[in-house]
């Protein structure tokens with residue numbers, strides 16, 4: 001599991017740890033790890049020149065000490081820093097190691113040359129800053145770390161605008177200008193190829209949309225161990241074996257969980273097949289399917305294991321392919337079946353068409369009962385608009401998905417899984433969960449029906465809402481990765497990949513006995 005901690009908790013852990021260490025030891029560990037990572041990239045990329053952007057805090061000191069260390073091993077290194085506002089120890093080390101140093105003023109002048117007119121994104125080629133950075137193969141961003149607040153200062157934005165497109169950008173700890181605790185993305189902040197962070201992730205690394213600015217996340221262990229609760233959790237493939245329910249010899253099909261699936265309509269009949277297939281492939285004891293004639297016929301044919309009709313279940317999936325507008329008798333009956341599920345005592349996944357049937361009675365009706373809502377951004381915006389009587393747009397949800405998911409969890413009392421390239425899970429309490437494991441090919445019709453089936457299986461087997469949602473999302477994405485092999489995929493293949501994906505994940509790390 002990857003856990004991200006809020007900056008105040010990281011600072012608290014730092015100060016506790018520093019009391020046990022010699023002065024400078026913690027930064028020395030960070031710098032040593034940073035040098036190791038940058039050296040590896042120099043080798044991999046055949047890089048000739050490394051340029052550090054050095055801010056006024058310890059983050060800048062990390063970057064400057066790192067280029068000093070690299071220069072001592074013969075690497076061609078340079079550093080841009082603010083005149084008079086640089087860590088003295090790091091500056092002395094860089095000077096002694098022969099790092100080429102350029103000091104710039106906060107008021108955007110260097111000597112007589114004013115480069116204050118350079119607009120971020122439209123760097124003036126005659127600017128000495130642009131020229132200084134033009135030869136950089138690797139740029140080490142040490143402008144702001146976890147002490148950064150309120151985006152980049154103007155001088156910092158101008159430095160970033162001068163970074164050549166061809167450079168490989170490594171952010172030290174946090175991409176400068178992006179809020180370390182996550183939040184809106186800053187367009188003139190750093191968009192790194194890689195971020196080297198220390199011991200633990202920060203929320204910006206795991207949460208959309210700032211996650212997009214962090215690039216690949218690399219950890220350097222400096223011994224930090226925050227005692228606070230994490231703000232964000234992300235499951236990894238290594239966690240699956242500990243969480244996924246595995247049957248024992250004492251189990252039968254009923255004890256392994258029975259899932260009720262209310263899915264499909266005349267118009268969206270295939271969704272029923274996908275959700276039921278997914279549940280069966282993900283290892284449910286039994287599926288009971290409820291739906292109109294056409295999807296029922298398809299389910300009978302495609303999934304002979306499914307039992308048609310109501311009966312006792314341990315959890316429900318309601319909504320895939322349910323058409324909220326179907327005016328037929330069968331359509332009305334299917335909507336009533338969804339409404340009945342809303343009142344069921346068992347855990348429930350409400351997806352797609354069922355979300356349109358969620359009104360402000362849901363918090364009361366499902367109080368004390370496990371409920372997982374699985375909207376995408378558009379469905380989340382529609383739900384929030386309806387439930388809060390305030391217009392919320394799709395783009396508002398996409399710009400700050402964490403706040404939107406939190407708000408929806410608050411007003412419904414449910415666990416909200418907000419779909420996206422990074423999927424967010426917010427429970428009624430506890431940390432935010434974030435999963436970003438699937439290939440972009442997974443953005444395909446029917447993928448959500450398969451996801452709902454997997455989460456339903458986990459709820460039927462007794463997992464709580466947030467864990468079922470996050471684990472379901474991870475396994476669904478890994479199955480998609482396995483099915484895709486780097487190319488296009490259809491939702492049915494994601495469902496069909498589930499048995500071998502789950503087997504691989506369960507056997508991961510298990511020693512082979514020959």
Ligand SMILES: NC(=O)C1=CN([C@@H]2O[C@H](COP(=O)(O)OP(=O)(O)OC[C@H]3O[C@@H](n4cnc5c(N)ncnc54)[C@H](O)[C@@H]3O)[C@@H](O)[C@H]2O)[C@@H](O)CC1
Nearest residue numbers: 026027030057058059144145146147148149150151153173
């Ligand atoms: N405390 C420690 O012992 C360690 C800290 N480490 C590094 O130290 C970093 C944190 O250092 P700091 O606490 O000095 O914080 P930063 O280096 O992130 O910068 C804080 C400085 O920038 C200023 N600042 C913040 N936002 C600004 C803005 N928008 N415009 C202009 N100035 C702004 C602050 O007033 C402060 O002077 C970590 O991210 C990490 O890189 C590592 O060396 C590990 C050990």
